[in-house]
Amino acid sequence: MTDNSRPARPVILGQNQYGKAENRVVKITRDGATHHIKDLNVSVALSGDMEEVHYSGSNANVLPTDTTKNTVFAFAKEYGIESAEQFGIHLARHFVTTQEPIKSARIRIEEYAWERIENSDANSRFIGADEVKHSFVRKGQETRVTQITYDGERWEVISGLKDLVVMNSTNSEFWGYVKDEYTTLQEAYDRILATQVSSRWRFNWTDDEQKAPHWEKSYEQVRKHMLQAFAETYSLSLQQTLYQMGARIINNRSEIDEVRFSLPNKHHFLVDLEPFGLKNDNEVYFAADRPYGLIEATILRDGCEAKIPVDMTNL
Numbered sequence: 001m002t003d004n005s006r007p008a009r010p011v012i013l014g015q016n017q018y019g020k021a022e023n024r025v026v027k028i029t030r031d032g033a034t035h036h037i038k039d040l041n042v043s044v045a046l047s048g049d050m051e052e053v054h055y056s057g058s059n060a061n062v063l064p065t066d067t068t069k070n071t072v073f074a075f076a077k078e079y080g081i082e083s084a085e086q087f088g089i090h091l092a093r094h095f096v097t098t099q100e101p102i103k104s105a106r107i108r109i110e111e112y113a114w115e116r117i118e119n120s121d122a123n124s125r126f127i128g129a130d131e132v133k134h135s136f137v138r139k140g141q142e143t144r145v146t147q148i149t150y151d152g153e154r155w156e157v158i159s160g161l162k163d164l165v166v167m168n169s170t171n172s173e174f175w176g177y178v179k180d181e182y183t184t185l186q187e188a189y190d191r192i193l194a195t196q197v198s199s200r201w202r203f204n205w206t207d208d209e210q211k212a213p214h215w216e217k218s219y220e221q222v223r224k225h226m227l228q229a230f231a232e233t234y235s236l237s238l239q240q241t242l243y244q245m246g247a248r249i250i251n252n253r254s255e256i257d258e259v260r261f262s263l264p265n266k267h268h269f270l271v272d273l274e275p276f277g278l279k280n281d282n283e284v285y286f287a288a289d290r291p292y293g294l295i296e297a298t299i300l301r302d303g304c305e306a307k308i309p310v311d312m313t314n315l
């Protein structure tokens with residue numbers, strides 16, 4: 001080896017990069033009653049003069065991955081998220097220009113798009129068409145499912161959907177619950193309520209094929225009622241919202257006697273930005289993926305029997 005500045009090494013470090021991957025940042029911008037969501041999955045990968053940390057363990061050039069995570073959340077508050085590109089450019093420039101040892105930054109961002117849930121006509125009349133502007137359904141189709149059983153005489157049709165992701169950016173509270181020596185949860189008077197709906201509903205049609213429901217129309221209407229009930233319920237718990245979603249379907253769709261839901265509570269935790277001198281006024285959230293609360297229940301037309309299996313995931 002001719003380069004005397006370094007000891008000869010039998011094993012050489014090749015390409016390397018580091019940073020915090022998959023920072024799930026949700027930014028709510030509140031324009032009066034109209035809320036806007038930016039929902040990103042941001043991965044930071046930094047490279048530069050990082051030989052020493054690998055060879056000797058000296059961290060002198062290492063900006064912690066934890067700091068890169070904090071920067072993502074703090075930037076969401078300080079500069080907003082105009083677009084994924086703008087946000088990524090801003091982050092990459094920050095790391096390269098403020099940290100001498102860092103020579104390049106790669107920011108990868110996935111953006112999850114959300115659409116507003118339209119008001120029901122009844123609710124529009126009641127509160128004015130423009131009022132509900134904090135309820136969203138994530139873009140990208142849910143999966144529609146159905147199971148048909150026939151014994152030569154009678155039919156049973158159970159239909160449903162899964163992976164329908166919805167969010168209310170306000171009108172959700174959770175308080176007044178039981179507290180024991182292990183309870184640390186703070187009561188919430190204005191929280192995000194988000195879930196990934198999995199639902200199955202059973203039709204009461206069993207025989208005359210001439211009288212079978214209009215399947216396409218039924219699906220479209222059930223989905224609509226489910227979404228509108230989610231959007232229009234002022235929620236004191238996900239359990240209460242679940243019941244309202246089922247009740248709205250049973251009350252509006254005579255062809256359905258039973259609805260079952262499995263609703264993961266997709267928690268959004270407010271990020272503490274105080275250490276960076278920033279006030280988080282219900283704007284920047286960390287979208288946790290696990291663990292999650294799992295709220296499940298069957299809603300029945302009075303007098304009807306429950307037939308949808310408790311564990312409906314294989315259905």
Ligand SMILES: O=c1[nH]c(=O)c2[nH]c(=O)[nH]c2[nH]1
Pocket residue numbers: 174185236237238239265293
């Ligand atoms: O809507 C909720 N229901 C719960 O049962 C529960 N439990 C919890 O910790 N958070 C929530 N939220």
